[in-house]
Every structure is written in C-alpha cells, then in structure tokens.
Amino acid sequence: MTETIEMLDEAWALSPAVALRPEPFGAMAYHFGNRKLTFLKRMQLVDVVRGLAECPDVRSTLQAADVPESQWPGYVAALHGLAATDMIRPRPAPAGATSEGAVA
C-alpha cells in the first residue's frame, strides 16, 4: 500500500516515445522505443494517463478525471504496470510548478 500512497504524490507523464490510439473501449498504447503494445481497457484510465502531464501529481489527476477514491488503488496499480514498460515516466517536479490552476 505504501507504493500506492507514494505514487499519489508523485508527478508522472506519458512517455514521449508513446502514442495513444483511441479505441471504442479505451486506447491502444504503443511505445516506439521498446515497441511494446498495451491496451488501456477503460476510458477513464485513458483520461488519467492523458491527464498526468497536466496535473501536479497523480492524486490530482485522479481527482480531475472524477475517479472515485475507492478505485484509486486499482488505478495506481494500472499506472505501475504502465511504468514497468516505460509507457509513463516520472516527471521531475519543476521549480515553482503551476498548481491546480492548470487543471481547471
């Protein structure tokens, strides 16, 4: 569980080598570097993955995508899975990063 909590406060983003292709049930993610293919099986997960770069951390991304808090552990587990194949990457927090204002 500590992993979940840790990730919630971290800043992440879609890897620059990854393209997301919309599909009727979610999206297909393709990594041009390692050529891995992954499917995002829920629209809301696609929103979260796309939103990562625009939010200061994972917690606010989940909030912005209206994911109920009870489902956060599932989403964080999915994000860990995506991180394992470099689909998403940790984003170094820039000094003086814009806060929630950027989300709205």
Next chain:
Amino acid sequence: MTILESRPVTARPEGGSLIEQFELGLDAPICLTWELTYACNLECAHCLSSSGRRDPRELSTEQCKAVIDELQRMQVFYVNIGGGEPTIRPDFWELLDYAVSHDVGVKFSTNGVRLNPERARFLASTDYVDVQISLDGATPEVNDYVRGPGSYDTAITALKNLQDAGFEDAKISVVCTRQNIGQLDEFKAIADQYGATLRLTRLRPSGRGADVWDELHPLPEQQRELYDWLVANGENVLTGDSFFHLSAFGVADGGGALPGLNLCGAGRVVCLIDPIGDVYACPFAIHDNFLAGNVLTDGGFETVWQRSELFTELRSPQTSGACTSCAFFDACRGGCMAAKFFTGLPLDGPDPECVRGFGEDALASGDRVLPEQGKDHSKANPTRNQPVMLTLSRRDDALEVQRSGPPVSACAENPLAGFAL
C-alpha cells in the same frame, strides 16, 4: 464485397476482457500483413498466396505511399510486409524508408535472395525494421524439399550477411510441418548461431498449401510434441499467435494456453492487403469469400476496415456450432477460420487439426466440398527453382517381391511360370 453506408455501432461491455473487446473489432488493426507483390523467385510447394508471377495490376509506388500515409493517420504502428518475394520489387527499399519515416514500422519476410552484404549493412543502419528469413527445414534436405533447390543456402547466406553487418535480432520464420517438427532444437541452434530469434508458425491449407496439406501438416502426436516444446521453450520463441488451436492441450478453462492472443483475429485485429490493394480478412484467406474491399476502389483502407460488410459480420457474435458442447471451446475458440474453410469444414465447427480429435472426425465424415482456390499467381510453367517433392524409398513389400520373383504375366508360356523354388 459491400461497403456499408455508415460505420456500425457496437455495444461494448464496460471493462470486458481484452479477448471480448478484440472479438468486437478495433478502430484500426493492431498490425496488418501487406503483400507487396505476387512475384517470387521461388515456387514453394505450400505458398499461402500461390505466388510466382507479378500481377499487372500491382499497386504503383505512389499508390503504396498513399496506403502508408493512411496507415500513419490510422495509427497502425506496424506492418508485416511479405509477398511473393517483396524485395524483388524495384521500389522495395524506397517504400521501406517511406514507411519507417512515417511512423509505420516494418517487419518484412524474405527468402533472403536480395540480402547481400551491402543490403545487410543498410538494414543494420535502420531503426524500426525487422527482417524475417523463411526457413522450413533445419537441413537443406528438409527445407529444399518444399522451398526448392538452393533455398536453404540462400537463407543461411542472408542470415550470415545480416550477422556480419551487425544487424541484431533477425527472425528465422519456420512453417511447422510433418517433416520439420523433429528439428525444433536444431532450428533453435541455428537461430542462436546467427544471433536471431526463432519464429514458428502454423501450416495452413491456403493457396498452394491446400495441394500439399495432407502430406505436410503435422500428425496428432507431432502437435503434442510441438505444444510441449513451446511450453518448454516458448519464452524466447515467437509464434505469431498462430497455434491457439493447441491451447486445448491445456485444461478446459484456458489454463495451459500458449502466450499471446488466443483467438482468430481475422477482420477483427488483423487483415491482409494484397498486391493489388484487395483487403482480405487474414493473410491465410485469399479467397472471394473473405474479400472485404479494395483500397483503390472502395474509398481507402480505413473505409474498408471500418465499414465493410464482411468485417462487420466477423465482428458480430459468432456461433460456435458443433463446438458449443466442447468443454475446451474457451481454450481454442474453435481454431483457425482459414484452416476450416480450405479443408471444406463448416466455419462454426472444429478446426481440422483440433487436438481433441473432432477435426479428424469432421474430415473423415466425407460430406465436405473443398472450395476452389481463388487467386492463383503460380508460374505457368515450372522453372528450375520448383521444389521436386520426391523422396527415394522402396516399396514396403520389396523384400517379399524379391523372394517371390517378378510378377507373372497372364501370357507366360513356360509351364513352370509362377512356381517359386
């Protein structure tokens, strides 16, 4: 070959399994096979596309580039290019470059004929290109028997050229047959020797493969051997997900399934574009029954993929027919559509190589009619590259015949004719 007015809307199960989603189709194929030419220097006995002669209607360089542009727009990130022998198209290298620079990765299949040291060096300098050399025997005897004289040496030379040029991780693509299933370890050794990855795929009774399928397709006990070998060595061996019919060797609920996509992806997640732009449901189904449309005359590839009547039908819930009552249906999903079709079996019944034995029963039932092989681009006359599928052997009763002497003609006049000493 009808294109619907508008794209059909399918209700999707929220959070359904990927298999369920795939069966209902994707917005664009995961990857597709594109055969650039029907021309080929070889005349393999089991060629799935009955290749040999170039089709005069073959897409021009510009038309091919337009297809690549469309694949880029649709975000198809990978194509498997084949033929025929794609590298004998004069614009092959140009198209390869064009695809890669438009975010469409290429894996191409070749018999190796054009992979000289210079081409090998060029390939080693590219990113995002995979090369797959076809080899259907780990020895010249077994390979050349179906691929033609000299083809083993051509393939090995190409592998050597690639290795010498520093090209990493070429693929050796093997169609598994009765003659080569016993050579799986030797194939692996060849792959290791050339720093290549082994890829094993299933023999289908498609194209000229229909003529030799009875003789070449693995025997039931060899299927078991193949399955066991894949379970033991599968980690580092590619299969193109083509052996899902073997998954029924596992337990009924799908446990023991081979890694990869265990379903028929035809028209759902894969398809074929042929050299004249015809779009078929899968590379093993070049037949009018599986022709969805044409990229030139039906409004482009995206229109055919998303709105053809055939693909819409393939993405609708299918009946499992005679397989419905089989406990292993979830493991094999009824097997390969093309294998059933070209052996004259109903599409909603068992695969001809069903590992539970239902395919043999269906084949033996006798009331099947083999479909005509539609598109034949075989060479009109045999050339020196044609395989000669003959092996030297002696008749089973040779010794008996020797003992009893030659057969006696009805006209023999000698009073002792027919008496053995």
